[in-house]
Amino acid sequence: MDVNRYINISNEDIxxxxxxxxxxxxxxxxxxxxIFYDAASSxxxxxxWYLFYKxxxxxxxxxxxxxxxxxNLFCEAIQYSKTTGFLDGFFYxxxxxxxxxxxxxxxxxxxLYYPYFTQGLKNFDVAKAKKLKPQKxxxxxxxxxxxxxxxxxxxxxxxxxxxxxxxxxxxxxxxTQNEVLLKEWLTALxxxxxxxxxxxxxxxxxxxxxxxxxxxxxxxxWPFEYQAVKNFxxxxxxxxPEIDHPLLKTPLAIDHRPDFSRWNAPEWFYPLLDxxxxxxxxxxxxxxxxx
Numbered sequence: 001m002d003v004n005r006y007i008n009i010s011n012e013d014i015x016x017x018x019x020x021x022x023x024x025x026x027x028x029x030x031x032x033x034x035i036f037y038d039a040a041s042s043x044x045x046x047x048x049w050y051l052f053y054k055x056x057x058x059x060x061x062x063x064x065x066x067x068x069x070x071x072n073l074f075c076e077a078i079q080y081s082k083t084t085g086f087l088d089g090f091f092y093x094x095x096x097x098x099x100x101x102x103x104x105x106x107x108x109x110x111x112l113y114y115p116y117f118t119q120g121l122k123n124f125d126v127a128k129a130k131k132l133k134p135q136k137x138x139x140x141x142x143x144x145x146x147x148x149x150x151x152x153x154x155x156x157x158x159x160x161x162x163x164x165x166x167x168x169x170x171x172x173x174x175x176t177q178n179e180v181l182l183k184e185w186l187t188a189l190x191x192x193x194x195x196x197x198x199x200x201x202x203x204x205x206x207x208x209x210x211x212x213x214x215x216x217x218x219x220x221x222w223p224f225e226y227q228a229v230k231n232f233x234x235x236x237x238x239x240x241p242e243i244d245h246p247l248l249k250t251p252l253a254i255d256h257r258p259d260f261s262r263w264n265a266p267e268w269f270y271p272l273l274d275x276x277x278x279x280x281x282x283x284x285x286x287x288x289x290x291x
Contacts, residue, residue, distance in 0.1 A: 001049065010042040018268055021275075028279055029079050032272060036072035039266070040065050040097075041216070048218035051251045062104060062256055063263040067290045069097045070109050071273065077116035078282050087120045089128045091160070092213035095137030102144070102228035104256040107235055109289065114145040118153075126159035133211035134163040136196060140225065143170040144232055165192060174229065179241050189225050190245045222252040260290050 017035045021028055047061035073094065094117065101110045139155065139162045146152055147170055155162040165188070173185035197220045198212035206212040214220060226248065230240040247253065277283045 001053075003046070003049075006042075006046070010039070014039055014266075014268065018272065021272070029075050029276055029283075032276055033072055033075035033079070035272070036068045036075060040068035040072055043068060045216075045218045048222065048252060051254070052221070055251065057254065059259050059262055060264060062258040063260055063290070064266065066101065066104055066106055066109070066258050067260075067263075067265065067269065069100070070106075070289060071286060073097060073113055074116075074283065074286055075276065077113065077120070078280060080120075087117075087124045087128070089132055090208075091132075091135050091138035092208050092215075095135070095139070095141045096213070096219065096224070098141035098145070099137060099228040100224050102141075102231050103222075103224040104227075104258055105231055106258070107232060110141065110145060111148075112285070112289075114142070117142060121153070121158055124158050124160070129159040129161070132161055133209070134161040136163045136166055136192075136211075137213050137225075139163060140166040140169065141228075143167055144174060144228070147174060174233070175236065175238065177238065183241055183243050186226060186229070186240070186243050187245055189229070190223055190243070190247045193223060193225055193247055221247065221250040223247040223250070227253075227256065263290065265290070 014035060017031070017038070021031045021035065043061050043064035047058055047065060050056040050058050050061065094113075098110045098113060101107065135155070139153075142153055143166065152167075152170075155167075169185055169189060173182055176182050176185075193214060196212050197214040198206040198208065208215040223245075226243075226245075233240050242248070273283075273286065277287065
């Protein structure tokens with residue numbers, strides 16, 4: 001891959017989108033949400049590419065990803081969480097980022113998002129769930145967060161089908177100290193990662209809305225669920241055994257630990273963030289998240 005060309009194209013796309021935000025008429029937060037989304041995708045892809053092909057761990061790129069993906073979620077949440085438009089059925093687009101935050105030692109960001117999601121559930125339009133396949137990544141992420149408050153989500157109440165494996169994982173494995181049992185569940189968790197990874201280049205049926213939620217190329221060989229569970233358990237004083245699984249032998253099976261003290265944010269990031277905070281002060285808490 002021509003990395004410089006990829007970066008230049010991504011930067012040009014962001015610059016064009018920023019100009020549109022400058023011309024927005026009351027849609028600045030909504031438009032910025034998509035800028036953060038596209039930027040996060042580019043940063044994550046590059047981060048994974050460097051690891052996979054150059055064996056290089058780039059702190060700036062993983063920080064870029066975490067910051068932009070966080071802002072993508074929070075812009076959407078603050079703009080829409082109290083409306084029926086917040087949860088549109090693309091639950092995996094929220095579940096995977098939440099798990100990736102946990103996998104990169106930023107459980108704090110996932111915790112901040114949790115109340116926005118539960119608020120959104122209260123306003124969810126059940127009609128949007130009619131064609132949904134059993135949900136996976138969002139169920140795992142939200143049930144993990146709910147467990148910290150001794151809660152669970154009754155997904156059926158909201159008409160949302162849930163994959164029983166992930167609800168049972170949280171109930172039976174997340175806090176267990178039975179290493180044999182835990183290894184069985186962790187192995188199954190990694191097996192399911194491979195099972196639900198979309199092979200879009202070889203079959204047209206495997207895509208996210210059809211249940212194959214792990215769709216983006218940079219996610220296919222990243223055991224983010226295992227890493228999320230491992231880091232979550234560590235936060236609760238629990239150790240997690242290593243397991244013998246192919247997914248844990250890839251270049252992405254490392255301890256992803258973004259160091260924001262060394263992060264030079266993209267030159268457009270904080271000016272855009274300041275603008276959005278001026279429009280909606282509810283976003284002010286994000287100003288100190290990435291220090």
